[in-house]
Amino acid sequence: MTANPLDDPFYYLNNFMQVLDWLELRYADVLSVEEQSFIGDFKRLPRESKALLVRMVMRKGIHFRASKLHYDEIGDIDTAAGPLLELGWVDEHMPLSIDTLFEVLLKAEILQCFSAAIDQPKGKKTDWLPALREQFPQTQSFNDWCPSLEERLFSLTIMGLCDRLRLMFFGNLYQDWSEFVLADLGVYTYEKVEFCADSRGLRSRDDVDACLLLHDYQQQFEAAEALDEVVERISALVLDNPWLQRRRGKLLFQMAQHCERIADFSTALNLYRQCSYPGARARLIRVLERCGEFQLALELATRAEQAPESAAEQQQLLRMLPRLRRKLGGPPIKRASPRSMQRLDLQLPRGEPALSVEFHVQAHLSEETAPVHYVENSLINSLFGLLCWPAIFAPLPGAFFNPFQRGPVDLLNEDFPGRRAALFQACLDELDDGRYRQTIRERYASKWGVQSPFVFWSVLSEELLEQALDCLPAEHLKHWFNRLLLDIKANRAGMPDLIQFWPQEKTYRMIEVKGPGDRLQDNQVRWLEFCHEHQMPIAVCYVQWAEPDT
Known part of the structure; x- marks a missing residue:
């Protein structure tokens, strides 16, 4: 022992x-x-x-x-x-x-x-x-x-x-010495990754000093120090470390969002212009529009339309471009109508107030032969995480710095899938010949409880796993997994709330739930459109609360 x-x-x-x-x-x-x-x-x-x-x-x-x-x-x-x-x-x-x-x-x-x-x-x-x-x-x-x-x-x-x-x-200052104790107690278990000579985020003394300065500037920003002075200090940093450049970009993006919220649009514009963080270009277009700079906004949006950085930006541009052209006197452009989705309209008695509308729908629709699970983003992400475990935890330079990481540092970088293309392809190839079922089952057992940026251990039960493997076609899993790899940050969220299985027929249906007054969010619309495009069974359930009997 x-x-x-x-x-x-x-x-x-x-x-x-x-x-x-x-x-x-x-x-x-x-x-x-x-x-x-x-x-x-x-x-x-x-x-x-x-x-x-x-x-x-x-x-x-x-x-x-x-x-x-x-x-x-x-x-x-x-x-x-x-x-x-x-x-x-x-x-x-x-x-x-x-x-x-x-x-x-x-x-x-x-x-x-x-x-x-x-x-x-x-x-x-x-x-x-x-x-x-x-x-x-x-x-x-x-x-x-x-x-x-x-x-x-x-x-x-x-x-x-x-x-x-x-x-x-x-590689950061938010983790502290308690990580060791939590690991020793078994509260957190981390994947054991082989560390190569390049496995460090801070490659020089300049990197260490710059990282400390970025941390100090973040603290100064959060303490509401003079913003222009903090921005000047951040901008003056000379960085040749891509990891630190991304951290600076994220800080500038957060500061720009703050300026936008308080209507300091000139500073917000300046910050968004010098920020390459994902989403900054779309926010820049939006602020230009709010300032009445419609021509500049349209020119930038038109260039962005030629090479959108993500599906999220493309979706935003589809709304912004017609609006900007109309404000400049152009002809009205009819927006494409959203795809028609299967719709469920339910009128339910309001049960336990502490329970969410999703739990009420789950209880209403679930049957012994057709169980319903409240999974939201957890199921598809978990199946992806288990199948692609070797690619996610590959010991590439710049990915793992210490034994207490729940995932690679470059997980949300644009080049994350590309650096591991062959590894991900080898994992996804298992969907073509059926090996994936056994692989996922074995990893569920061998990796149980190990920290992962994709696997939701608290939700993923053996019963749910087996029903998913029986009822979800490999073709659909491949579509989902490839879409995750296109934009991990945006696409690992927004998935439908519920999934219903019919184990005897080996079929399923995903259900997005909307309570009274609720509407679909952008990332949810993108997932719904994606599922419809690939003929995946999906429905949107709109709930109204029934009036209590008097």
């Missing part, structure tokens, strides 16, 4: 050491002198000192009262802290503002230290801060603020360095 890593009281230290070993192996040429020195000095520390540092690094904030640090495996905290203080990684004399002090003191302790300056001692802790802030604008050490407490406060000075190491390991 395999030992549980969490049985070792120093499990968190082992995890941290694993990160340092990983970085030394894969990022030796990227690590700064400071980071290399830190790793070397850290490994020479006594185990208890290493453990204390890691405990603090993994906790929230940088200030820790010695009386709050209790770890049986570490023992005496003062002894363990000694080498950290000598190295300067921990400081017990760091100047603190009154705001920071309030974060580490309890209410009773604030009264004890500032009793003479607090007029209403029965107030809330936060009520005292504005007045004390005016009286005590200085910064000073914890002991100078509160000499009567006779307490040591340890402040980390190397959190920024540890964040840089975390960034290099994960």
Whole structure:
């Protein structure tokens, strides 16, 4: 039986050491002198000192009262802290503002230290801060603020360095050290991918610095700092890393959307023009139209029509072009009528209010010989994910940076399918000779619970899987899977809500449900049109609530 890593009281230290070993192996040429020195000095520390540092690094904030640090495996905290203080990684004399002090003191302790300056001692802790802030604008050490407490406060000075190491390991700053614990507990299981020499997102020191700057700029934007200054800083970044270029493009797109929402159209136009993120061109056309620049909008839309970036943009252009031509005095252009779809009109009694309209329709239509499942995007995506597992998790350069990824980093890039074309073709070829059924069944068993960007384990039961494999024709699966590969970001959403199987006849029907006042979204319309084009059985169900009997 395999030992549980969490049985070792120093499990968190082992995890941290694993990160340092990983970085030394894969990022030796990227690590700064400071980071290399830190790793070397850290490994020479006594185990208890290493453990204390890691405990603090993994906790929230940088200030820790010695009386709050209790770890049986570490023992005496003062002894363990000694080498950290000598190295300067921990400081017990760091100047603190009154705001920071309030974060580490309890209410009773604030009264004890500032009793003479607090007029209403029965107030809330936060009520005292504005007045004390005016009286005590200085910064000073914890002991100078509160000499009567006779307490040591340890402040980390190397959190920024540890964040840089975390960034290099994960390739982002939203994942943290808890990933190791969640994996050890079995909460999350990740596919084991072979890492090649190029398996890193940050290829140089400039990449590390630029990624940190992008993170800082995102924080500044979200904190509502002066937008023009933040935009100037982002635009000034020189990037030759495609992964970072895409991250910058996404940030500029988010900022442009914000400007559009607050009607700052000049800034929105400027941002959309310099942004290559998917969807930016369509938004640029829309903002030009809102500004009355109909001719410019029409010219850009006409060029876009010649080479739309996606089915979503093509659908938007079909609405925008006739409208723009009409505004410029052109002849009215009749829009193509949508395809007629099978329509179901239901009047249902309103049952449990907490249940969605989809569950009400599912309960109404489901029969023992014709079960209905509420699957939305989960079923087709899951079948695709299981069949194409080797292509999705292929260890290509720039796809996987660390052992805690639920999918490749380049999943939503335009060249994702092309880089794996032969691998995807080999998977889809199984649909032609029937092998796919056994492959999907085997992967369902062998990969159960492993994180995937496509497989919805919480929805995909063995019963649902078997009914799908029996009732969904391979030809239809191939159409769906190929459409997913055309535009993963847009096409893995918008699928019909329900699916009904007739296992005896080995047939099915997909059902999009719309409650009172609801209408079809663009991506749903695209899926409905696609299913109709390929003669897949699909219906749109419109629900009205029946009036209760009086």
